[in-house]
Amino acid sequence: MDPRNVLVRPLLTEKGTHIKDTENKYIFEVRVDANKIQIKRAIEEIFDVRVEKVATMNRLGKMKRVRYRTGRKRSWKKAIVTLADGHALELFEGV
Numbered sequence: 001m002d003p004r005n006v007l008v009r010p011l012l013t014e015k016g017t018h019i020k021d022t023e024n025k026y027i028f029e030v031r032v033d034a035n036k037i038q039i040k041r042a043i044e045e046i047f048d049v050r051v052e053k054v055a056t057m058n059r060l061g062k063m064k065r066v067r068y069r070t071g072r073k074r075s076w077k078k079a080i081v082t083l084a085d086g087h088a089l090e091l092f093e094g095v
Helices: 014-023 035-045
Strands: 009-010 026-031 050-059 063-066 071-073 076-083
Touching: 009 035, 014 026, 026 035, 035 050, 035 076
Parallel strands: none
Antiparallel strands: 009 026, 026 076, 050 076, 063 071
């Protein structure tokens, strides 16, 4: 799998900004079928940094209702990437 297809988008949230500043961790939305090894290789290849740890979690899509019908938003996968000391992603700087 191409490394650029593994990462969907970075997640810029208040909690994500806090752990970026305090623990050197970054949060990404990734493909549902991507595993930790593919995520680690993609981050290292795209951003040229060293990854120490990858934690993933599957997020179930929320139930939504429009008038009389119920449906579900899409499910997605979230990855929390811990970088080695001295490494940072320029993508998040200045945010």
